[in-house]
Amino acid sequence: EVQLLESGGGLVQPGGSLRLSCAASGFTFSSYAMSWVRQAPGKGLEWVSAISGSGGSTYYADSVKGRFTISRDNSKNTLYLQMNSLRAEDTAVYYCAKPRSIQPHYHAFDIWGQGTMVTVSS
Amino acid sequence: EIVLTQSPATLSLSPGERATLSCRASQSVSSYLAWYQQKPGQAPRLLIYDASNRATGIPARFSGSGSGTDFTLTISSLEPEDFAVYYCQQRSNFTFGQGTRLEIK
Numbered sequence: 741e742v743q744l745l746e747s748g749g750g751l752v753q754p755g756g757s758l759r760l761s762c763a764a765s766g767f768t769f770s771s772y773a774m775s776w777v778r779q780a781p782g783k784g785l786e787w788v789s790a791i792s793g794s795g796g797s798t799y800y801a802d803s804v805k806g807r808f809t810i811s812r813d814n815s816k817n818t819l820y821l822q823m824n825s826l827r828a829e830d831t832a833v834y835y836c837a838k839p840r841s842i843q844p845h846y847h848a849f850d851i852w853g854q855g856t857m858v859t860v861s862s
Numbered sequence: 863e864i865v866l867t868q869s870p871a872t873l874s875l876s877p878g879e880r881a882t883l884s885c886r887a888s889q890s891v892s893s894y895l896a897w898y899q900q901k902p903g904q905a906p907r908l909l910i911y912d913a914s915n916r917a918t919g920i921p922a923r924f925s926g927s928g929s930g931t932d933f934t935l936t937i938s939s940l941e942p943e944d945f946a947v948y949y950c951q952q953r954s955n956f957t958f959g960q961g962t963r964l965e966i967k
Contacts, residue, residue, distance in 0.1 A: 775956065777906075785898075785906065785949055787956035799956075835905055840917065847953040848896035848911035850918070855905060 742766035742851050744836050749856030756826050756860070762819040762836030762853055770794070770814040771842045775849065776821050778832035778858075788834070789821065792844065799845075804830075826860045833857050864888055866950050868959035874967040881937040883962045885950035890930045894953035897926055897935045900961075901946045909948075910935065942966075 748760040762774070775790040789810040790799045798810050809822040819836050834856050837849035865888040875881055885895065893913040898906040908917040910926035913933060923938045937944055945966050950959040 784947075784961045785900075785951075785958040787951075787958065790956065840908065840911060845953065847894065847951055847956050848908055848917075849898075849906075849951075850908045850911075852905035852907075 742838070744838060744851055744853035746834065746836055746853040746856040749834065749858045751859045751861065752826055753862050754827060754860055757822070757824045758826065758858060760821040760823070760834055760836075760856060760858070762821075764817045764819065764836075764838070767838070767851075769812075769817040772838055773842075773845065774812065774819045775837045775839070776810065776819075777835045777837050777849070777852075778830075779835070779855075780829070780832040783832075786832075790845075791819070793842070823858070826858075828860050831858060831860050864891060864952055864954050864957060866952055866957060866959035868948075868950060868962045870962060871960070872963045872965060874965050875940055876967045877940050877942055879940050881935075881940055881944070881964060883935040883937075883948055883964070885928075885933040885935070885959050887931045887933075887952060891952040891954060893929045895926075895928070895933050896951045897924075898949045898951065899944075899946045900949065906949065937964075940964075 745763045776788040791810045807825045811820045836853045838851040839846040840850035869884045895913045897910040900906040914926045947961045
């Protein structure tokens with residue numbers, strides 16, 4: 741079964757850091773670019789970041805550029821999101837997502853994790 | 863940056879009725895548009911990819927159409943489980959529309 745399982749969320753103070761992980765199983769992880777998508781409470785979906793299958797190319801939304809770093813360890817089938825300089829507006833459920841195609845920069849995400857909540861508050 | 867605008871924000875219909883949801887792009891996205899359904903407390907579910915292709919396991923009552931800047935998601939006859947929020951998404955910068963809430967009338 742194809743599955744994504746996020747972890748690492750929690751409560752953090754403004755200005756703090758957190759690292760999210762997403763463990764993948766049931767597919768050839770290294771063949772797929774992967775993304776993080778977040779959803780603030782009661783709000784819509786916001787794409788955050790993506791990384792190519794090899795890890796050589798990364799992409800960020802303007803709202804997180806310079807503060808968040810996406811990475812992956814294909815030997816561990818795991819995706820990461822290092823979040824620094826966190827702000828209240830980063831409070832959201834963070835999902836990792838797999839595209840349905842191995843085409844470069846493909847957007848249609850057919851597999852999503854269950855999400856992990858990040859709360860930035862003092 | 864490409865912006866997706868969904869309309870209406872809220873659609874109130876009854877089971878058995880036909881639902882038509884719109885997504886308009888600020889510039890052409892070719893056919894690279896996806897539609898998702900999200901229910902409360904759940905992750906989004908992919909319904910349609912590349913504007914008109916149903917994802918695996920999606921019922922035939924869901925259909926997508928359009929290309930360029932104007933896209934439509936149609937649900938031919940609403941089932942009780944179809945009442946949810948629907949989002950469109952494009953490939954260029956992965957952005958989502960703001961969503962359409964489909965509620966029971």
